[in-house]
Amino acid sequence: MASGIPRRLGAAVAAAVVIALTLTACASAAPESSGGDGEPVTGGDLVVAARSEPPQLNPLVDQMGGAHVLTPVVDSLVWDNGDGTYGTWLATDWEVSDDARVYTFTLRDDVTFHDGTPFDAEAVKVNFDYVADPANKSTGSVAKLGPTAEVLDEYTVRITLEQPESSFLTLIAAPYFGIVSPTQLLDDPDSLASTVVGTGPFVFDEWVKGQSISYVRNDDYDWGPEGTHEGAAYLDKITYRFLPEDQTRYNALLTGEADIVDYIAPEYAEEVKADDRYESDEFLLPGVGFTLHLNTRTAPFDDVNVRRALLTGIDREAIVKSATFGAYPVQEYLATTTPDYKTDLENVIEFDADAAGALLDEAGWTGTDADGYRTKDGERLSTTVPYADNDQLAQRTLEQVQIDAKELGFELVLQPVPAADFSQRLYTGEYGIMPSFQSEATGMQLWRLYGGDNVSDGSSIGSNASFLADAELDGILAQARASADPAARADFYGQAQELLPSLAPSIPLYSRARVVAWQPNVHGVAWDYAWPQPYLFDAWKN
Template sequence: MTKTLAVLAAALLLAGCGTAPASTRATKSGGTLVLGENGQEPPCLDPHGNSSSDGPVTTVPVADSLVWFDADGTIQPWLADSWKISDDGLKYTFKLRQGVKFHDGAVWNAEALKVNFEHMKDPATKSPLAAAYIAPYKDAKVVDDHTLEVRLSSPYAPFLDILAQGYLGMISPKQIKEAPQSICEHPIGSGPFIFDKWTKGQSVTYHRNPDYNWGPKSAKHTGPAYLEKLEIRFLTEDATRYNALAAGEVHAIDFTPPQNVEDVKANPDLGFLSVVRPGHPMAFWLNTSRAPFDDVKVRQALLAAVDRESIIKGISFGQYQVAQGFVTTSTPGYAKGLAGTIAHDPAKASKLLDEAGWMEKDKDGIRLKNGKRLTAYFPIAANFPAQRMQIAVQTQAAARKIGLDIQIQTPPEQELTDRNVKGDYDLTSGLWATNTPDVLWIQYSSKNITTDKRRGQNVARLSDPRLDDLLERARESAEPAELYNQAQARLLELAPAIPFYDDPRPVSYQKKVRDLAFTPAYPSPYFYDTWLDE
């Protein structure tokens, strides 16, 4: 186990239990488990084509991964039996598991893996995540039916780690070749559950794969899943989701509302699981490519003006951890020595704006320079989560106190999408959960700024040669800790975002739900070993 994997394993254990308790009674087969999701419905069910936090919940039942990231941080075989890595880190030779079939009868083999890699990287897939993760992938050669040789353009230490994530699950090569346009609506994988139906805005349903016998080796059983059916129900409103659990209308809920966590813990009929997701904290990114946030002093001023601790304590009922930097505290490579660097200091914020030339103020108290108001535009979706809206409003109020006018906008969905692609915004929000510190490359490398050819995740549109160099060297290094420490320190100087909180994944469930677990690679409910004790 590498040092970074060991850190992540420890962090997951400290953050909360990862599996619902088993029953002393014998396991039972059958039944339908209903999970209430938080309403962040993926726009596409192709695991390679989405980045929604609900994505793995909806696709992992269908699509197995090449390898399994175990709870102790080691990489275990799954659809790959074994692998060898060349000394220069540029070649991975995978020996694949035999006897695996996709739900449409297609055979799992070296050609299937190659087709999946090409699909992830194909611009037509419009992958917001998988393509970034496998950006170093160059090409692959089929050695024999069950051996694939993969070549990278540069060494990439997290390669196996990210291949364990549900976003890089395997899809039928037949579907990719013959009907790629159908994957978003009806993904065909090799997983323990077979896709049935997606009723948009309501639910996704699945039934058990009776032929399944190739689960990860760390699983508690072999053969088909215990559950006969699985339903993922989208329940947007926090109160609706919690009340559905309390009333027994659903067996479990994902993203338990923070105001209900203590009630769940006090209820003898309910159980609770939670982990802090590794990766990038929930943040408001600042568009560094245009005014006013092209000026680092303006960015630093806004960061200093916002009382993040007070805001997060209030909106989360004390349940969330305030972010200490640009990766969460559960992320491998988190720079502990930088904790506490971001301070709430309105006086410093005002001084920075003075230094940036925003000296005058209009009758409303908004700063002026050369007759122009200090204004920033924050376009958000109409269904923006309530907690984030509270953060946005309080950030807007803090900014106004130092003379910065943040205008929150709610354009139509298509306009919002177009503006995001074009970079026509000053603030945007989100987080990025992943099991490697390479999240910093994904979020802040200048290579990941969206272009006409590729959709990148550097929504801050940050371009800093010093940071680029640190991140490129870190992702190629076998021992990248010091490089990632320097990168995190540099980001604190550059202030391309306001990091608010380390995002938890709190799941509540009825006690009759047994062996519900998280996938360690990307903390998300996993149902292969789950059964109903009723």
């Protein structure tokens, strides 16, 4: 089945997707799973071929780091159903104030952390206090919300935000806000870089740097998210093997070295989906796809005409088709599968090289040097673009962008850097263009990436990679985030999407279709919608 499919796959498939999503919404909190028939079998080891290794594991510090390999070991307060509703998990009930600033959670009273520490309201408070402390430099958006946690009784906790956030439940449903043992947070926080003590269905086992990370079953587990099976996980062990090379990961599927392969590269996607030897599922990830964020703090992107010129002067359709082998759709400022995506956009991004050239002329870049690049006052129109050196798709894409930019007379200097160093560039601003990919099932992504109050400021780390600060946009985003009415919220986020092409803080390129494939003896693979990825609590092997 397909939970989200690129729009170029055809009307018949799109209709099937609508039906599937409707059924999912009606099914309440049950995670959508794929797999075979029959009774689940207990036991067995599952090997997952993962695309990247995290630089460290602390989910409360680096939301990108371990999010894709931490779901076995941590649980969240709520489960995101992916349709705007939420299921119970570590919290059995919650209340939200009319202004979307106060969230009160009633917690389960039968949960224990892997180190034996009881799960209660105080444990939740310790987690929120840790994230809110500027000294811990949490990169998650929850930190920017200024949360204050108050214990009302042993199993009731109230979270008050400095600013309203109607998407708060989606944020805390993600694995990068999985609840960590307060004992570890208070007594040995440094250990979180290399091990995590949570309440999840699996317990941390071993991290072999450069190779793999493994987890073993938590036999005492009996608090899976609403809609999953009761009791402990079926599998004995889950091992994530880090295979950054796309072809190596694909070969791991063919040879049986891996039971599940995550992120089948676009050049192999159609072949895998058509191969009846394997099961597969595809999800067009919501949020903000692969995007080039333009650093508006520094020249030349402090000039909006230069930003608009690059936005409209590259042929996004041709670039995406070439780089992704036609597997991914071109995106506006939100993916079509994102809640609050505006379906009737009027201010869409159109390719117009002549208009782009006129904008650069207006910005004063009228000279030309010996290499054909534009100049102004003797200076070449040039900028730097760092990218993770293990990201082959990003490299292909940027090389295509570089070619189009040169046609405009704009030099893009590509800088491959180690993946661990690349993530730090986002927060230091050491770049002209920052390519990044953000997937989250909420229109609040627009605030995360373009809100003037979500910029790294020394006291906290923000996600606004373009460093954009626009009063009109900020006002619209603030109204969206404070709106408890879904229709009103969608309208405000729609206004933001109409405005963004004029501000041109970034160049959106494509939505990423996450294709996951697995061997025929693997069943019960589901999707975690809060941070879209495979969820393996219900998984089992013949």
